[in-house]
Amino acid sequence: MKxxxxxxxxxxxxxxxxxxFSVLDGFxxxxxxxxxxxxxxxxxxxxxxxxxxxxxxTIHHQKLNRRFSSMLKQKRVVVLxxxxxxxxxxxxxxxxxxxxxxxxIDPEQ
Numbered sequence: 001m002k003x004x005x006x007x008x009x010x011x012x013x014x015x016x017x018x019x020x021f022s023v024l025d026g027f028x029x030x031x032x033x034x035x036x037x038x039x040x041x042x043x044x045x046x047x048x049x050x051x052x053x054x055x056x057x058t059i060h061h062q063k064l065n066r067r068f069s070s071m072l073k074q075k076r077v078v079v080l081x082x083x084x085x086x087x088x089x090x091x092x093x094x095x096x097x098x099x100x101x102x103x104x105i106d107p108e109q
Contacts, residue, residue, distance in 0.1 A: 004050035005031040010038040012088050013056045034063040053077045
């Protein structure tokens with residue numbers, strides 16, 4: 001399953017999620033940002049690639065809808081509700097990500 005994680009600038013939250021979930025068997029993970037200055041800006045290619053899309057905050061979902069609404073009709077988009085209060089690979093961020101994402105995927109599949 002291909003998982004796409006999205007935050008604003010693709011520097012802290014979504015790259016952490018990519019690192020955490022890309023090591024799971026049966027899963028591929030990538031990350032992107034909604035801002036024009038993101039390290040890896042969101043693109044239609046990334047949306048098309050993903051089986052499931054996780055956004056950190058509601059604002060990211062809104063921005064995706066504005067830019068890619070027709071592509072998102074066939075995608076599952078989950079708002080995780082994780083604020084921008086963490087550093088890259090922060091232990092608490094990793095814990096929160098696992099807690100929230102494992103509600104939607106089965107790492108034992």
